[in-house]
Amino acid sequence: MxxxxxxxxxxxxxxxxxxxxxxxxxxxxxFRSDSKDIVTAVDTFVEGIHFTRKTMDPYHVGYRALGANVSDLAAMGATPAFYLVSIVIPKNWAIEDISQIFIGMKDLANQHTMDLIGGDTVSGIELSISITVIGFVEEEKARYRSTAKEGDLVFVTGTLGDSQAGLYILMNEGNYEDTNYYVERHRMPSPRIDFAKKLSYLSRVTLNDISDGIGNEANEIAEASEVTIIIQDELVPVHSSYYQFSPELQHKWKYYGGEDFELIGTVPESEWETVQHIADQTNTMVTQIGYVSSDKGNDVFLYRNQQKEQLKKKGYNHLK
Amino acid sequence: MxxxxxxxxxxxxxxxxxxxxxxxxxxxxxFRSDSKDIVTAVDTFVEGIHFTRKTMDPYHVGYRALGANVSDLAAMGATPAFYLVSIVIPKNWAIEDISQIFIGMKDLANQHTMDLIGGDTVSGIELSISITVIGFVEEEKARYRSTAKEGDLVFVTGTLGDSQAGLYILMNEGNYEDTNYYVERHRMPSPRIDFAKKLSYLSRVTLNDISDGIGNEANEIAEASEVTIIIQDELVPVHSSYYQFSPELQHKWKYYGGEDFELIGTVPESEWETVQHIADQTNTMVTQIGYVSSDKGNDVFLYRNQQKEQLKKKGYNHLK
Structure with a gap:
């Protein structure tokens, strides 16, 4: 071909x-926007950095790459509409496998009624996929990291650490409970579009998607909103068989594992009932994990075993 | 850093x-679109495929990469507004050089009042830059390849073959006339935004930007519009010192050299005077090079030395 x-x-x-x-x-x-605001983001996925063929079929590479981008739209409260894909293809990838990447993207795209409207295909020595997503949001309803206020509840969707648990299972042979569950959570994330869209009923909600672990994402909210966030470890939701992993791994994956593509957010306490109602309607698990405090410093603190510790930023730094 | x-x-x-x-x-x-249509495209540039450090400083790499994208907006009649940049950075590139790439982009962006609104920075083994551009166009005024009609005049902006002549000069030591001119045409293209925008006065104009040579671009118009295009070789505009190169190179660069980032278009004969007026206003050279014929076949023919020959598509095929 x-x-x-x-x-x-x-x-x-x-x-x-x-x-x-x-x-x-x-x-x-x-395209035309029809009195909605337009939301756009781009992400690039490189073989060996973001995925390996050992843990992902080409289909999953595509599914997850677009999923990560769509998760950014969810974090803005936007409805996905379009994507553009630029791909650098090395000689050691068969065109049939590249096609599978696009089929993976298409399957996720179809779930969100998205159209592929552009792209570029070039040769190179390293597979890299750059995806631009475009969505719509009602005017003044885009959701930012910078709107958290003292007294807000802090919540997350779903369970955390699952994606890294899935990767661990794929990389380390052994007998695990719920292998398929964790592996699928790693390979085929479910961006929380429906839930985030319905939050448009709320006058104020702060949102961030969990691509780098809540240790990082909560810090982004704290910095952007100039607030301090308190998280209670025992409230952070995990899957029922998550306890099979060592306490160290559990902690690492929950707070810094990332790639769960869940949402972390804050709302005024008065809106919590509405959030729970929207969660029910959209079949989304939602859990309060803490609150926004009156402390100065724009930090994030974790209460664990009656101890208070600071959760610092620990993002993967590509240029170090 | x-x-x-x-x-x-x-x-x-x-x-x-x-x-x-x-x-x-x-x-x-x-962003908000304010009753305009939104135009978007993405292109990726890979070191060793689209550029080498032998012929381009990092500054030029950025300037030209964004220029190529902006040229796509020109070909749609759109006004550039935003760009997003995803960059894969290998260890052998210093951050200072990467910064120069962004400065090159910024200098071109400033000429068109564009803002950098997003991106991604990841490590890898090969430098690749993926740029998404976004522009606005009045409703129903986006310009396509598919609107050419029998009897139209075919025109181009600027002079052709200059970019490849510049590359040739950079790759082959020698004494050339107008070295700086050709090298700059290669490194710092000038997308024809102002000219293309003003064409909005016309009820119909077909546009394509010249990224792969008019041999290819004219064929794209012929296919999309289902017409046949006749080009007269002696009308194709070249720079005054272009004759210093061999006839074979002149021919190759004019028709298949590409990267001139000029425009090729067709208009009804009745609009030609307006096109020339807009060209004057925007300080753009515009030249009629042929016409749309009544022949069947959706082909492109070149009249050269009293002979008629077919100009076929010869695009660079990345996956061969």
Whole structure:
């Protein structure tokens, strides 16, 4: 298959978004926003850094890469609409495997009625996939990290640490409980779009998606909002068989494991009932894990075993 | 410099676009379209494929990469507004050189009042830069490849083959006329934004940007519009000292050299005077090079030395 046949093979024959005017096939795509604000983000995934073929089939590489991007839209309260994919393809990848990457993306895209509207295909020595996502949000309803206030409840969706537990299982042979559950959580994340969209009923909610662990994400909220966040360890939700892993791994994955693609947020206490109602409606687990305190310093503290410790930022630094 | 300081160093302190609501610093950027259609495209540039440090300083790498993207917006008749940059950085590139890439982009961006509103920085073994551009166009005024009609004039902006001539000069030592001119045309393209925007006065104009040579671009118009295009070799505009190169190279660069980032288009004959007027206003050279014929076949033919020959597609195929 050459480049042009390949592009033909991944091109959609029909588009789902009525706001789309021109999809793939010209110098650029064109769409209309219909009095909504437009939300956009880009992420790049590199073989050996973000994934290896040992732990992911090409299908999962695509599914998860787009999932990570869609999770950014969820964290903005936006409805996904479009994606563009630039891919650098090395000679040691078969076109059939590259096609599987696109099928993985398409399966996730279809769940969110997203259209592939552009991209670029180039050769190189290292597989890298750069995805741009575009979504819509009602005017003034984009959700930021910077809106948390003293007295807010801090909550998360789902259970934490699962994705890294899945990766661990894939990398370390052994007998584990719920292997499929953890592996799927690693390979096929479920961005919390429906839940986040319905939060538009609230006048104020602070949101961040959990791509680098709540140790990092809570710090981003604390810094952007200029507040201090208190998290109580025993409240942080984990899967029922998560206790099979060592306490050290549990702690590491929960707070710094990342890639769960859940949401962390804060709301005024008065809105908590509404949040729980929206969670019920959208079949989303939601758990209060702490609160926004009146302390100065814009820090994050964890209460664990009657001890207070600071949860610092520990992001993966690509340029170190 | 670590990743976080680096991102801080390239982040804009102020934004120029009034339509921007949230720039860099949250999970995604947010903007408003103000009853205009939104145009978006993505392109990726890989070291060794699209550029080498032998022929480009890091500054030029950035300037030209964004220029190529902005040229796609010109070909849509759009006004550039935003760009997002995902960059894969190998260890053998110094952060200072990466900063120069961003300065090159910024200098071109400033010419078009564009804001950098997002991106991603990851490590890898090969430098690759993926740029997403976003622009606005009046409703129903996006310009496509598919609107050419029999009887239209075919025109191009600027002179062709210059970029490849510049590359040739950089790769082959020798005494050349106008060295600086050709080298700059290669390193610092000038996307035809002002000219293309003003074409909005026309009820119909077909546009394609010249990234792969008019041999390819004219074929894209012919296919998309289902017409046949006739080009007359002696009309194709070249720089005054272009004749210093061999006839074979002249021909190759003019038709298949690419990267001139000029525009090729077609308009009804009745609009030609307006096009020339807009060219004058925007200080743009514009030249009729042929016409759209009534022949069947959706092909492109070149008349050269009283002979008619077919100009076929010869794009660089990344997956061959």
């Amino acid at each position: 050459d480049e042009f046949s390949f592009i033909d093979s991944i091109k959609q024959n029909t588009y789902k978004q009525s706001s789309l005017i021109k999809g793939v096939g010209d110098d650029a795509a064109v | 670590d990743e976080f300081s680096f991102i801080d160093s390239i982040k804009q302190n102020t934004y120029k676009q009034s339509s921007l609501i949230k720039g860099v610093g949250d999970d995604a950027a947010v």
